[in-house]
Every structure is written in C-alpha cells, then in structure tokens.
Amino acid sequence: MRFTLNGKVVNVRAHPMKRLLDVLREDCHLTGTKEGCGEGECGACTVLVNGAAVTSCLVPVGQVRGARVTTIEGLKRHRALQEAFVSEGGAQCGICTPGMIMTASTLGPSPSLDEIRSALAGNLCRCTGYGGIYRAVQRAGKKKHGGRL
Amino acid sequence: MTAPRALRIVGKSVPRKDGLAKVTGLAAYIDDLTYPGLLYGTTIRSTIPCGEIASIHLDFDTTGFTIVDVRDIPGRNVVALIDDDQPCLVEREVRHYAEPILLLAHEDRERLLEARAKTRIEYRPATPVFDPERSPKVFKRLAIDKGSLDEGFALADVVVEGEYRVPHQEQLYIEPNGMLAIPAENGVTVHGSLQCPYYVQRALRVVLGLPAHRVRVVQVETGGGFGGKEEYPSMLACHAALLALKARRPVKMVYDRIEDLEATTKRHPGVIRHRTGVTRDGRLAAMDIDVLLDGGAYATLSAVVLSRGVLHATGPYRCDHVRVRGRVVMTHTPPNGAFRGFGAPQTQFAVEVQMDRIAETLGLDPVTLRERNALRAGDTTATGQRLGRDTSALRVLREAVRRTDFRRRRRALAGTNRGLGLSLFFHGAGFTGAGEVKLASKATLELVERGVRVRVASAEIGQGSRTVHAQIVAETLGLPYDAVEIAQADTDQVPDSGPTVASRTAMVVGGLLQRCAAEMKTRLAGLTPRQYLKAHGPLSVTKEYRKPPEIEWDEEAYRGDAYGTYGWACDVAEVELDPDTCEVRPVRVTAVAELGRVLHPVMARGQIEGGTLQAVGYALVEQVVMRDGRMANAQLANYLIPTTRDTPAIDVVLLERPYRHGPFGAKGVGELPMDGPAPAIANALRHLGFDVREIPATPERLMELTRKGKGL
Numbered sequence: 001m002r003f004t005l006n007g008k009v010v011n012v013r014a015h016p017m018k019r020l021l022d023v024l025r026e027d028c029h030l031t032g033t034k035e036g037c038g039e040g041e042c043g044a045c046t047v048l049v050n051g052a053a054v055t056s057c058l059v060p061v062g063q064v065r066g067a068r069v070t071t072i073e074g075l076k077r078h079r080a081l082q083e084a085f086v087s088e089g090g091a092q093c094g095i096c097t098p099g100m101i102m103t104a105s106t107l108g109p110s111p112s113l114d115e116i117r118s119a120l121a122g123n124l125c126r127c128t129g130y131g132g133i134y135r136a137v138q139r140a141g142k143k144k145h146g147g148r149l
Numbered sequence: 150m151t152a153p154r155a156l157r158i159v160g161k162s163v164p165r166k167d168g169l170a171k172v173t174g175l176a177a178y179i180d181d182l183t184y185p186g187l188l189y190g191t192t193i194r195s196t197i198p199c200g201e202i203a204s205i206h207l208d209f210d211t212t213g214f215t216i217v218d219v220r221d222i223p224g225r226n227v228v229a230l231i232d233d234d235q236p237c238l239v240e241r242e243v244r245h246y247a248e249p250i251l252l253l254a255h256e257d258r259e260r261l262l263e264a265r266a267k268t269r270i271e272y273r274p275a276t277p278v279f280d281p282e283r284s285p286k287v288f289k290r291l292a293i294d295k296g297s298l299d300e301g302f303a304l305a306d307v308v309v310e311g312e313y314r315v316p317h318q319e320q321l322y323i324e325p326n327g328m329l330a331i332p333a334e335n336g337v338t339v340h341g342s343l344q345c346p347y348y349v350q351r352a353l354r355v356v357l358g359l360p361a362h363r364v365r366v367v368q369v370e371t372g373g374g375f376g377g378k379e380e381y382p383s384m385l386a387c388h389a390a391l392l393a394l395k396a397r398r399p400v401k402m403v404y405d406r407i408e409d410l411e412a413t414t415k416r417h418p419g420v421i422r423h424r425t426g427v428t429r430d431g432r433l434a435a436m437d438i439d440v441l442l443d444g445g446a447y448a449t450l451s452a453v454v455l456s457r458g459v460l461h462a463t464g465p466y467r468c469d470h471v472r473v474r475g476r477v478v479m480t481h482t483p484p485n486g487a488f489r490g491f492g493a494p495q496t497q498f499a500v501e502v503q504m505d506r507i508a509e510t511l512g513l514d515p516v517t518l519r520e521r522n523a524l525r526a527g528d529t530t531a532t533g534q535r536l537g538r539d540t541s542a543l544r545v546l547r548e549a550v551r552r553t554d555f556r557r558r559r560r561a562l563a564g565t566n567r568g569l570g571l572s573l574f575f576h577g578a579g580f581t582g583a584g585e586v587k588l589a590s591k592a593t594l595e596l597v598e599r600g601v602r603v604r605v606a607s608a609e610i611g612q613g614s615r616t617v618h619a620q621i622v623a624e625t626l627g628l629p630y631d632a633v634e635i636a637q638a639d640t641d642q643v644p645d646s647g648p649t650v651a652s653r654t655a656m657v658v659g660g661l662l663q664r665c666a667a668e669m670k671t672r673l674a675g676l677t678p679r680q681y682l683k684a685h686g687p688l689s690v691t692k693e694y695r696k697p698p699e700i701e702w703d704e705e706a707y708r709g710d711a712y713g714t715y716g717w718a719c720d721v722a723e724v725e726l727d728p729d730t731c732e733v734r735p736v737r738v739t740a741v742a743e744l745g746r747v748l749h750p751v752m753a754r755g756q757i758e759g760g761t762l763q764a765v766g767y768a769l770v771e772q773v774v775m776r777d778g779r780m781a782n783a784q785l786a787n788y789l790i791p792t793t794r795d796t797p798a799i800d801v802v803l804l805e806r807p808y809r810h811g812p813f814g815a816k817g818v819g820e821l822p823m824d825g826p827a828p829a830i831a832n833a834l835r836h837l838g839f840d841v842r843e844i845p846a847t848p849e850r851l852m853e854l855t856r857k858g859k860g861l
Contacts, residue, residue, distance in 0.1 A: 031181035032174020041785035072174035086168030089755040093611025094171030095372025129758030
C-alpha cells in the first residue's frame with residue numbers, strides 16, 4: 001500500500017481493511033495519533049487525508065492508497081497553533097490534543113468562535129471545557145493574521 | 150494583613166512542563182509503549198449480574214495462549230483497598246455483570262479476540278438486587294448530629310420536604326484504562342495510566358504475595374482520570390501482572406471503550422431526602438437529611454465517598470440543629486467509585502435544589518435566603534468545625550449576583566423561554582477527617598547540577614501538578630522555573646506522597662514541597678546548586694505531613710474539623726428551553742470561586758471550566774442506562790458527553806483569600822467546580838416552571854414534568 005505520509009512516500013504491507021489508525025501507530029511507529037473510542041465519536045485519532053480531517057479509526061488503510069496523510073508528527077506551518085495550545089491551556093491531559101490540533105489546522109484564517117465550535121464538534125475533550133482550546137485557536141489565528149479576531 | 154512580597158513565579162501562567170510533548174504528539178501514553186516479546190492481554194467477564202459459575206469451556210486451541218484464573222494468584226485474591234472484599238478474579242460467586250473471571254494473553258490480537266469469543270461460561274444464576282432501597286447489605290453508615298432536631302423544628306414556622314435523585318456518571322477520561330506489566334527478577338514492573346502509584350503497588354503486593362521492593366509501579370502519561378483512575382487501575386495492574394508472571398513475557402492490557410464503560414467505576418447514584426424547618430424570615434432552624442448511595446457490588450471506596458457526601462450534605466449553611474444519616478449499600482451492579490467531587494456533587498445537588506424550594510415556599514428570592522444562612526467566619530458546621538477567616542460563602546455569592554445582575558436578569562427573563570438559577574457550594578480540600586494524618590505523605594527535593602528535582606508520587610493527569618509543584622519550589626528557592634525538574638511518579642524513585650485525589654495535590658503535596666524547598670534554601674546558604682554539590686556532595690530533603698495543631702477530628706463521634714479548609718463557589722446558570730422538544734440549551738454559566746491563592750491562572754481557570762462542563766453534562770445529558778445490571782449504552786455514540794456545540798459560555802471569576810496552611814495560601818481546586826452547575830441548572834429550570842428533582846434533566850424527563858402540570 002503506497003501513500004504519502006507526512007510528505008514522504010511510504011509503502012506499507014498491511015491488510016487493506018486494517019484501520020489507518022493501527023497502520024500509523026504500529027506499522028509506521030507514529031504514536032502521536034491516539035485512540036479514544038474506536039467508533040469515530042471522540043476525534044482523538046483525527047489525521048488529515050488530502051487536507052481533510054478524518055477519524056483514522058474509521059478509515060481502512062486501503063482507502064488512502066495514493067493519498068496524502070498528515071499526522072501530528074508531520075504538521076508543519078502550525079507552530080503558532082501548537083504553542084497557543086500550551087500557553088492558553090488548550091492541552092491538559094493531552095490525549096485529545098493531537099486530534100484537536102489536526103482538526104483546528106484545517107480552519108481558515110481568523111476563524112470566528114462559531115466556526116471554531118462547528119469545526120471541533122467532532123473532537124471531544126473532557127478536561128478543558130473547551131474554553132482553553134477556543135482561546136488557543138483564536139490566539140494562533142490572531143498571531144498569524146495580524147490581530148483580526 | 151501585610152502585603153505579600155512580590156511573587157515571581159507563583160501566580161503567573163508559566164508554560165506547563167508537559168505542554169510541548171503533548172502538542173507535538175511526543176508524549177508517550179500507555180498504549181504507545183511497546184516491548185520486545187510483548188503479549189496482549191484480555192479479560193473474560195461475567196455475563197450475568199448475580200449467581201455462580203457452573204463451568205468454563207475453552208472452545209479454542211489453547212496452544213500459544215497464556216491463561217490465568219483464580220488458581221494462579223500466588224497471594225490473596227483481593228483488590229486491596231479498604232474492606233478487601235473485591236476479588237481480583239471471580240472464584241465462584243458472581244456479584245455483577247462484567248466481573249473478571251479469566252485472563253488470556255497472546256501475541257496476536259486477532260487470535261485473542263477469537264479466543265475470547267470462543268470462551269463459554271455457564272452459570273447458576275441467582276436473583277439480583279438493583280434497587281438500593283432493597284439492598285440486603287450496608288457497606289457503611291455514617292451519622293452527624295448537631296443540636297436537637299426537636300428543638301430546631303419547634304422553632305420552625307414552615308417545614309419543607311423533598312426527595313432528590315442523582316444518577317450514575319461516567320468519568321469518561323478520553324484515554325481508556327491501560328497497563329503494561331513486565332516480569333522482573335523475583336518481581337514485576339507495571340507501567341500504567343493511573344492516579345495513585347502506591348495504591349497500585351499495595352494491591353500488587355497483596356495479590357502477588359511480594360514485598361514492596363519487588364513491585365515497581367510507574368505512572369506514564371495519563372490521558373485523564375477524574376477519579377476513574379484512582380482505584381480501578383489496581384485491578385487492571387494485578388491482571389496484567391498475573392499474565393506477565395505466568396507467561397514470563399511483557400503483557401499489555403488496554404481496554405477498548407466498551408469494556409471501559411461496562412466494567413470500570415462510575416459516580417455513585419443516590420437518593421437524598423431533606424426535611425428542613427425554617428422560620429418565616431428565612432432562617433434554617435432544623436435540617437434533617439438522609440443520604441442513600443448505591444455502592445454497586447463491592448465496597449471499593451464507597452465508605453469514603455459517603456463520608457464526603459454527608460460532610461457536604463448541609464451545603465455551606467449555618468444551622469444549629471442538624472441530623473444527617475448516610476448509608477451506602479450493595480447492589481448487583483459494577484462497583485461505583487471515585488469521581489471528581491466524590492459524594493459532594495450528589496448531596497449538594499439535593500440541598501441546593503431544596504434551598505430554592507424553600508425560597509419559593511417562603512416567597513423569598515434565592516439570593517436572600519442564601520444570604521441569611523450562608524456560613525460566615527466564626528460559624529460552626531454540622532460537625533462543629535469553627536470556620537476561619539477564609540470562609541467566603543457570602544463573598545462568592547455577592548460577587549456572582551453582582552456580575553450577573555442576578556435579580557434583575559431573573560425578573561427580565563420571566564415569561565420567556567429562558568431561566569436563571571444559582572447554586573452556592575463549598576468543597577473540603579484534602580483528605581477527610583484524620584485522613585491526611587494517616588496517610589503521612591512524604592515529598593522529596595533533590596539537588597541536581599542544574600537546580601533541583603522534585604520527587605513525589607503525584608500523578609500528572611492533566612491538572613498541571615508538575616507545573617504547580619515546580620512553581621512552588623522555584624519560588625521558594627529563588628531559582629528559575631526551568632531549574633526545577635520533576636521525576637516520573639515511579640515507586641522506585643519517589644516517596645509515597647499519597648494518592649492524586651481529593652484536591653490535595655497542590656495544597657498538601659505542594660505544601661510539603663514548599664517546606665522541602667525552604668529547608669534546602671537554608672542549607673544552600675547562598676550557594677548555587679553546582680557550587681553546593683562540588684563543596685558538600687549530594688543533598689536531598691524529605692518532609693512528611695505535619696498536621697496543623699488546630700485541626701482536630703474525632704472519627705468515632707464524627708465531630709470536629711472535617712477538612713483543613715474549604716474552597717467556596719457560586720454558580721449562576723442561564724438556560725434556554727425549546728418549548729416543543731423540551732431540549733435545554735445551557736447558555737451561560739458564571740462561576741465565581743475562592744481558591745485561597747491562584748497558583749497558575751490559566752490552569753486554575755481550566756480546572757473550573759472543565760469541571761463546570763463535566764457537571765453541565767451531569768445535569769443535562771449524561772445518562773448511564775442500566776438494564777439488568779449492565780450498562781446498555783456502553784459506547785460514546787450513546788453515552789453522550791458535552792461537545793463544543795453543547796457548551797455554554799463559561800465565565801470564570803477567581804477570588805483569593807489565602808489559607809494559612811496552603812503553599813502561598815493555595816487551597817484545592819480540582820473538585821470544587823463539579824459541585825455547583827447541576828443544582829444551578831435545575832434551579833434555572835425551576836425558574837422556568839419545572840420542578841426538577843432528578844437529573845439528568847433530559848427532554849423526556851421534562852416532558853413528564855410538563856404533563857404532570859409542573860412545567861410550562
């Protein structure tokens with residue numbers, strides 16, 4: 001199975017029905033992508049496939065043949081977002097954080113609170129009450145785009 | 150009061166110690182660890198709630214499998230905690246659904262799943278008891294008496310009675326429980342997702358029959374706990390260790406979400422009855438309170454949960470004549486256990502809804518009734534504890550009322566589909582009663598080249614313990630924050646600082662570290678760590694918990710200082726009702742909390758926001774459906790927790806009034822925010838005309854109330 005993982009072409013020997021989540025964690029040794037529920041409800045396993053946020057526990061690896069897959073380990077150009085998750089309290093226990101950041105990275109410049117809430121509605125967090133996450137995403141947007149919120 | 154000297158690090162939102170690893174995906178959780186020769190373990194569980202095992206059939210080729218049953222336990226077959234009544238593996242008698250019976254391990258997970266499906270257990274079922282009112286067994290009774298109920302009710306003009314019901318709630322840490330056990334020479338090492346390394350070590354010692362130095366427990370990065378990883382990990386660690394010792398290979402056991410929901414602990418459901426005598430001008434003359442908690446099949450921590458429950462049952466109110474009776478009983482359901490708040494959310498839900506019903510009965514507004522009765526400095530609680538200057542019930546109430554313009558807003562909303570309600574509450578910080586003395590926690594500070602290393606058994610579970618401990622130490626020693634490193638919570642490396650529970654990690658363990666740092670500063674006598682080490686050699690300082698002399702607790706009589714101090718808070722909740730569907734949207738919660746000293750504003754706010762939302766879930770959406778003793782909705786698809794779309798705006802107001810025995814004045818914060826939102830929301834629904842006495846206030850339940858003519 002060939003696909004592009006974090007910018008590099010990889011060739012993985014795996015059953016096409018194996019969950020992308022397991023392929024990433026076990027075959028590719030990238031454990032930054034987490035499993036919270038195994039049924040696509042919590043969003044902890046979110047990765048980008050061709051730029052779109054998907055829950056990798058619901059994706060058979062056969063479906064990403066030839067696609068671009070990005071995980072938290074390969075997230076580039078979003079340092080401001082990651083830093084803001086630290087400074088604004090967007091990460092507490094951290095288990096939802098990689099998935100949360102992957103989804104947040106798909107937001108356009110200077111998203112409104114409503115846009116943030118809609119985008120992140122499939123990512124559960126049990127620690128923060130989401131407030132720190134909203135502030136992190138807003139702050140990152142502000143930094144990147146000259147103070148417009 | 151003299152002005153405190155300026156603080157450099159405490160009170161500042163320094164970067165969390167674990168922040169960078171968590172946002173880059175590098176932080177290693179239990180399921181991220183692997184070892185050469187690793188086997189995967191799984192648990193065969195009971196499929197009936199009550200009865201006996203008749204026979205066990207393994208309808209698969211067992212070659213290559215490691216199989217453990219009760220006969221493989223070298224020590225005692227109990228999960229050691231308080232009563233030691235819970236077996237590690239069922240021998241014969243089944244007391245609840247999903248009780249562990251057999252353990253299997255194999256290197257191939259597919260084979261393991263097949264084997265699990267082909268393991269058949271036959272039972273002789275017996276009749277289960279699910280209704281706590283009919284339980285044949287009481288795990289614990291507690292009684293608090295103050296004054297005389299007869300005298301109190303004689304002074305009362307009005308008596309208000311009420312019965313309140315609170316449900317199970319799942320902690321729902323996003324990372325399920327998991328452990329990895331590695332056989333070691335004459336012993337075992339267990340890595341895991343857990344809150345209490347020394348609880349796990351003790352349980353392993355008892356089950357394996359090993360001395361402490363042969364059992365090593367290492368906490369790895371833990372994806373949330375909320376109490377759910379307080380006692381349950383002891384069970385799972387024993388299972389993983391039994392498999393690993395038998396297989397002589399490392400064994401990892403990580404639950405999937407379904408198993409975690411079906412088998413592990415939940416918040417105790419309860420029925421709380423109030424009979425309150427009040428004078429016409431709104432003074433509480435007598436409070437008669439009965440607390441019944443459903444402990445599930447085994448005692449686990451139920452006695453202590455009940456304790457915290459009854460100690461908070463009066464709410465933060467003064468009353469001269471009080472009787473509280475509490476009991477926690479057995480039912481044939483999976484054991485209930487620790488969950489943030491630990492009994493106090495249950496009992497304070499009841500008293501705070503009761504207060505609004507009293508206000509309604511007297512024609513008073515909810516604020517006035519609470520102002521008349523809120524505890525003040527110098528008052529005594531139901532156990533006779535005389536409260537100190539850091540008693541902020543009135544202060545948080547007035548601040549919340551002012552911030553929300555409560556009375557005017559409430560009038561303005563009358564007749565709309567929005568309601569406004571409030572709750573006033575408190576939460577004892579640290580272990581109950583003499584608990585801290587019994588724990589005798591220790592903390593160690595060690596000098597290293599770059600600065601100091603903190604050695605404590607406190608588990609970082611997201612709450613920020615590493616960060617606040619480092620702040621306290623750096624501030625006290627006059628070192629930069631970055632010069633403080635935190636050792637992993639590993640029983641080979643850290644002393645027993647007690648469990649990571651009870652809002653005690655910043656206040657109690659932080660206090661020990663402050664004392665360690667103060668002594669180290671004296672010993673350094675102005676030298677840098679490097680200079681000292683060169684001149685004098687290694688230096689480490691250990692301090693043990695010292696009870697403040699004025700704290701006195703009589704466990705027999707249940708009298709005295711139940712807690713060293715309390716956090717105080719007031720929540721105001723505004724909700725919006727969809728009149729067609731009876732769906733409730735929480736619009737805004739204003740949470741005003743007094744925490745002694747705010748050590749880290751961003752993290753303190755995060756604790757309040759997170760706890761508030763968890764309690765909004767408790768109030769409105771989280772519902773464990775128990776069917777024949779089994780959780781029928783053991784999936785995230787139908788056990789719902791609040792998403793970003795269900796979350797109200799949460800305004801957090803942090804007030805300070807330093808506690809003299811807390812580090813820099815800090816009190817505990819973790820649990821406090823769990824206690825208030827449910828009654829505030831129920832009272833907001835009461836404002837809308839719904840007589841809510843049971844949560845969650847689901848649309849179905851509200852429609853029932855509407856039909857009964859109590860709603861809109």
